[in-house]
Structure formats: C-alpha cells, structure tokens
Amino acid sequence: MLLTVATGLSHVQLISRAHDVITTTQMMTLDALVTRRLSGEPMAYILGSREFFGRDFLVSPAVLIPRPDTELLVEVVLNLPSRTQNIRALDLGTGSGAIAITLACERPDWRVCAVDVSGAALMVARENATRLDAHVSFFESDWFSVFQGSNAQFDIIVSNPPYIEPADEHLSQGDVRFEPITALTDGIDGLSCYRTLLLEVATHLAVGGHFVVEHGFTQGEAVRDLFAQAGFSSIQTHRDLAGHERVTLGILQGL
Template identity: 45%
Template sequence: MRIDELLKGAYERLTFVSDTAQLDAQLLLAHVLEVSTSYFYTWPDKTVESANIERFDVLLVRRERGEPIAYLLGHQAFWSVDLEVAPCTLIPRADTERLVEVALSVLDINRANRILDLGTGTGAIALALAAELPNANVVGVDLIEDAVALAKRNASRNRISNVRFVQSSWFDALGTSESFDLIVSNPPYIDSNDEHLSQGDVRFEPKSALVAEKQGMADIEHIIQQASGYMAPNAYLVFEHGYDQALAVQQRLREAGFVSIESFQDLGGNDRVTIGQYK
C-alpha cells in the first residue's frame, strides 16, 4: 500500500477519537518507518512493506482506544529537551513550560543556584532548568522508583550532568542542612471526583501523580508547610496547580509567611503557576 493511501485510511480511523487525527497518524507512521513526517510530502507514492503496515495497525488500534501518542512513541519533547516517557509517570505538557519560564524569571542566572524539583516524574522541569542554567546544581525527587530511573535515563539522553535524581517522598530523603534558592513542583492537584479523570490521555496516566486529597490541595499544603526548612533566604517556591486553585494557593503561601506572591496564566489563559518568596 502507498503512503498516501495508508495515511488517508488512518486519518479516517482516528477522526472519531482525536482532535489531531492527521498529525497522530503521521507521527505513528513516521515512528514505524523511522523517518520524519516531511518524508510523506516528498514521497507520498512510496510503497510500505506489509510488516510495517502491521506494526502501524497495532499502534492505530492502541490510539483508537485512547492511549496517548507520547506513550505509543515512547518520547515527548519538552522545552529544549526530548524525554523518554512511560506509564509510571505523567506525560510532560506544554502548560508546564510556563512554570519553567516563571522559575527562570525570578532567578539570578549568573549565580550557582541550588534548585529542587519535587515530584520530578520524567525529570522534565529539573532537566529544562539544568539545561538553561549550566552553573546550577539541580536535584529532582520522586516517590516512584521507576520514575527516578526514568529521569536518570533522560539526563543521560540529553547529556545534562548538573542534575541528580533521588527517590524521596517530598523532602524526606533530603539532608536537614540542604537549602535551595528555588523549589519547584508540579504536584498532584486534581480532586478525586473530577470528571476529567475519565477523559482523554489522563485515563492512562497514574492516578497517584494526578490526584490529591482535600479537593486537590493536600500535597500543595504539605509542601508549603515543609518548604521553609529547605529554603535559602529570599528563595522562591513555585507551583503548577489547577486552573481554579490560584487563590487557595496564594492564601496558603500567605499564611505560611511567604511574600511577593503572584500567579501566572498558561497558554489557555488559565491561572496555572503561583510563586511565593521566603523571607
């Protein structure tokens, strides 16, 4: 079968399950053929071997069931890094790049900053910051052993050496003498009753990385309560949170004695990132 014929059939199959059916089909076929998607515009009449058609069909069936493209491809671009992804942790999303932008905006980039990423998952935030700040010393922690191993592989994959990853429940495995100029986190912040948990890609992602008690605020509150013991003077604490949680996060930071509290919007115009400074 020709490439253009194969893609046309794939578009039609995915139209009912994806808003990006054409792109999904191209990415999956490019993955199978080990080419870039631009190849399809140059050689639409090339014939695809039956073995590759079968591999492509297996991926299409999985996508028809709703499985995320990133899990099917095994990797996801984020900021300036390319990350291996796996079902043990969340898929990095474009909205989280806003957290990286905000974090970079509050740091003196000429200093050898010490940075902590809580709940690092793939290592996306830690690695993005380490890549931008080669003089920084970055630590990423995660409760899940497989996620820590994944983050370490991503550091090697992107040849980033100024970062280390540790298995820890938030601050528990860190030394009491450690202090950081910046603490960042994209913690679980979705309420267990949120209807979005049964929709889209999140159906396939680990609930432990998504859901928190107390209407999604439990982990955020825990981090705020513990963070001051690990922050250098004038350090910043930066969260990603739910679109409707900014005021609650601001209030918790204020109650804990943080100042210069501010929220920032994501690409969709929703409050997504909130910062506070420790005095």
C-alpha cells in the same frame, strides 16, 4: 506520525519513498499502533516522547506527559532575579524530569536536584537527563524525606504536584485515563500536597529563596492563602496563555 514509528523512517524519507510498498511486518506494527490510538491511548505514549520547552523528552505510562502549561512554571523560574552566582534548585515530584532537566539545560551553572517517589519515573528522568546531557542529581524520595537530618538548602524549590480533585470528571476522559493516577490527583481535595510541602519547605529553602508551584486554574486563591499562612511574602500568581491562574510563587522571609 504512526507510519514513521512503524517503518522507522523520517517524514522526509517517507515522502521520498512514497511509492515503496511497506512490508507485512510494518503493516502489522502500524495496525497495532492504530488500534492503540483508537482506544484513546495518548500519542505521546505511543510515540514514546513529547516535546517540552523545545526538547524531546522520553515518556512512558510511568510518568505524566509534559504539558505546555508547565512551560510557564519554567519561564517564571528562569526569570527570577538571581541573588547568588551558585543557584541551587530542587524539583519535587520530577516525573519525566522535564522541569529539572530544562532548568539544568537553560542554566548550566545551576546545581539542580530532583526527587520522585516513583522509581519507575526516575528511570525515565535519568534516561532523559543522559540523552539531553543535563547535569541533574536524582533521588528516590517522598518529597523532602531524603533530606531529613541534613542541612541541604536550596535557593529555588519548584513543584508540579498532583492537584486534580478526585471527583473531577476529567480524570475519566481523554489522555489522563492512561496517565498515572497518583501523578494527577492527591485523592483528597487537590490541595493536600501543597499543605504538606509548605509544612517542610522552610527547612530546606534559603531565606530569600523562592518556592514556585503549578496548580489548577481554580486553585490560585487557595494556594496564595496557603503560602501566606506559611509565612511567605511577595506572593504572585502568573496566568497561562488561556488567561487562567496557573503558577504561584512566594519568597521565604527570615525571622
């Protein structure tokens, strides 16, 4: 894979030109790429992209690398029963835009919005939306702040917030060492973002609407309790391919 980046040739082209000698410039580029990988830098950052739900998404150190676990969240949302023909969906903390853009591509009749507090992340998300011809409205915002004072409401609100506990040893291991720390951990207990979101979500979620979140595999019970305390009903948790509790959703009930 690194050789394709260094030479600018596809795998098929490399095979057909197997006897060609790479140039000095290409060798220097390859050496630099190998050095980056040996340092532990994720392949996604080196290659500049990662596949998610069958589509290639551009990534940079400004965004979390899309993960297969998050595809479960998308699948859950796509399988929700439709109460209306004009679904309005909001992705909170969009990062690379993988969730919002996938929803927009899979459901082109939906009106999809996405927010992120990071302007650098939104640059990546907007570029992905352009490349994939996805119609998503992006806003730079700390969660719901951009909608304060408005009557903006959504039928589906989703989020994959920072949920790793700050003392988790995995933060100092593997690929996550290179990812934006604020996209990984809340710096408190791994649950503070859910508490914050659940304080405001009812203001912007239509009655009967769904709130869907990804969480850590040990956090299912705690997240369900937070949903219940916030007045949600029909609370369900879905397990990932490894059998771990990964995605929880609930329905907002009227008064």
